[in-house]
Amino acid sequence: MRILLVASAFNSLTQRVQAELRDRGHRTAFVLAAGGPEVRDAALRDAVRDHRPELLLAPMLTTAVPDDVWQAVPTLVVHPGPVGDRGPSSLDWALQEGARRWGVTVLRATAEMDGGDVWATAGCDLPAAGKSDLYRGEVADAALDAVLLAVTRFASGTYRPLPQPADAVVTRPYLRQERRRIDWAADGTAAVLRKLRAADSRPGVLDRLLGEDWYLHGGHPEGALTGPPGELLATRAGAVCRATADGAVWIPELRAPRGRGGRTAGVKLPAAVALAGRTAGLPELPAAPDGPEHEWKDICYREEGRAGFLEFSFPGGAMSTAHCARLLAAYRQACARPTSVLVLGGGRDFFGNGIHLNVIEAAADPAAESWANLTAMDDLVEAVLTTTDRLVVAALGGNAAAGGVMLALAADEVWCRTGAVLNPHYRLMGLYGSEFWTYSLPRRVGAAAARRLTERAQPVSAAAALRTGLVDQVVAAAPQDFRGVVARQAVRLASGGGTQGRIARKKAARERDEAVRPLAAYREAELAVMHRIFHDPAAPYHALRAAFVRKQPRPPLPDAAAPGMAQPDVAAGGGRRNSGV
CATH class of the missing domain: 3.10.25.10 (Formyl transferase, C-terminal domain)
Known part of the structure; x- marks a missing residue:
């Protein structure tokens, strides 16, 4: 079907819905519902006229769809609450009141907000976690189940939606x-x-x-x-x-x-x-990565048998200069341990989204901080790429983008939860990219696919990532269960009879690749372009970054062929197995 997605932001759920619908053969387009009512509604009407959708789908919408639009095109709205729940702060109220079970409802848009017939619903648990984590995890899983069911029912042309029971309706106000x-x-x-x-x-x-x-x-x-x-x-x-x-x-x-x-x-x-x-007068109380598990820390390390686990969790997936330095130090300590498999990541929510744009924006010299942050990211990724005495597994329990994806691709294997969405590109921030992407990305997917992924700048579902070679394994697990599943698989891998042989082949492959073109050459070429962008006040990156961190309308994107945006001569490769591992 032709499906037009409309959302107040191209957030994680909207990206996941779009990617999963495309995986199932639907033709999708997206329109942003932003700006004043006249601008917003005009953009939606234009999109409906241009794309002629059979269905309008709103995964995350904070404003009403104009009457003439939903009356002309069947419109389904995703509401992050169970049947009968209404209001703009549904999930906020649930968490503040301590709810342990929640749900998602897909309903038909009508003149009454959240009042239309129900096309699908799905339930989910609410473990002890933050709203955004749950929204990208359990709530997103339930939302996707409900959306796919609703779209299937709509496409059948035979399903009759159910009205909401009047005695079950609870309308909550905005949580002020x-x-x-x-x-x-x-x-x-x-x-x-x-x-x-x-x-x-x-x-x-x-x-x-x-x-x-x-x-x-x-x-x-x-x-x-x-x-x-x-x-x-x-x-x-x-x-x-x-x-x-x-x-x-x-x-x-x-x-x-x-x-x-x-x-x-x-x-x-x-x-x-x-x-x-x-x-300045407060004590700094660092927590050792291998300290007690009950002690809060954003980087932790543990071992099970011959497998080591280095988990990290940074707010929003952003990795500042300080984050990168601390994670690199912890990584080096982990590599000093007598393990044969090291798992990087493996927790809930974001794996990583690259450099910390907010810290950069707040810096006295954003160009200098951009450079410091990027070189720290490169140091971390290079450490993973040059680890040849054990297998490294990147375990993505949640989304990853830009440098976060490239950090994962530096590992020997990438395991990805079914609900994760990958954005292996930099273009939407006006950047060329670094973190050895010109080596790692084509090594896994081939040069042609690497160009498509970076130039089209589209979100990639876990299933599509598996098909293209971005990941090696998709783990079907709830967000809360991902860590345990990864641990069991890593312990089996570490104790497997063929692991030492794989490590030897990995070392030999790295030496062959280094002889063809040293990693330092990839790093130098990428950083040369990034340095020019960072230190050019007119580069689109600066305006795009400022708009992003302040949640303001995004300026026009640079053309993929613009100076500094053209794609390099990426290393040709046969896909993910040409590394010999």
């Missing part, structure tokens, strides 16, 4: 900041975490900290530290620890309100970066 407010003197850790997790990505929890207003983003429990409620107690890996009525929580990120003014207003940043020198 006064209902999200934390009472530090009275709220215990569990209550504080519910409020933080219900607002972790957007909108955050508005609060007063060190005499100024801040939006708090994300939260993790602290098991030992205590202090006067509301006081800051320590820092760790860019996060700040704040005392609750009965304990403490770690808050990873802060955002200054837009009205404050200044370069960083409205930009979400690591909490210690946002507070700048105001945390």
